[in-house]
Amino acid sequence: MATNKVSSGDRISVVKAGVKAGDVVVIGNLKGVALIDTNANGETVIETRGVFVLPVLASGGGYDEVIFIGDNIFVDSDGNLDMTSSNLFFGIALETAQDGIVSEIRVMVV
Numbered sequence: 001m002a003t004n005k006v007s008s009g010d011r012i013s014v015v016k017a018g019v020k021a022g023d024v025v026v027i028g029n030l031k032g033v034a035l036i037d038t039n040a041n042g043e044t045v046i047e048t049r050g051v052f053v054l055p056v057l058a059s060g061g062g063y064d065e066v067i068f069i070g071d072n073i074f075v076d077s078d079g080n081l082d083m084t085s086s087n088l089f090f091g092i093a094l095e096t097a098q099d100g101i102v103s104e105i106r107v108m109v110v
Helices: none
Strands: 011-015 024-027 030-034 043-047 052-057 074-077 089-094 102-109
Touching: 011 030, 030 052, 030 102
Parallel strands: none
Antiparallel strands: 011 043, 024 030, 030 043, 052 102, 074 089, 089 102
């Protein structure tokens, strides 16, 4: 058995100021959802896998900007979720959302 494994990688402590529990966090290609507010040392813990209810803008995916179950969801460097494929892949929609509207939907982070 490997003796050098540190963790499963599902929960990671990161340094990022101003984060609140439930926020989408992006640091380079690392992405997840904050489980706790940033502490006095500037650290928070993010979960990199799982299903979360998150605000997603049904826009950026072309002429048909309705989010369907199974659609890819992407995140920009500010943590905004939408369908813009030039952004970092974030996860998969588990609910639908209407065109041009920010909706709170279930998203599977992968």
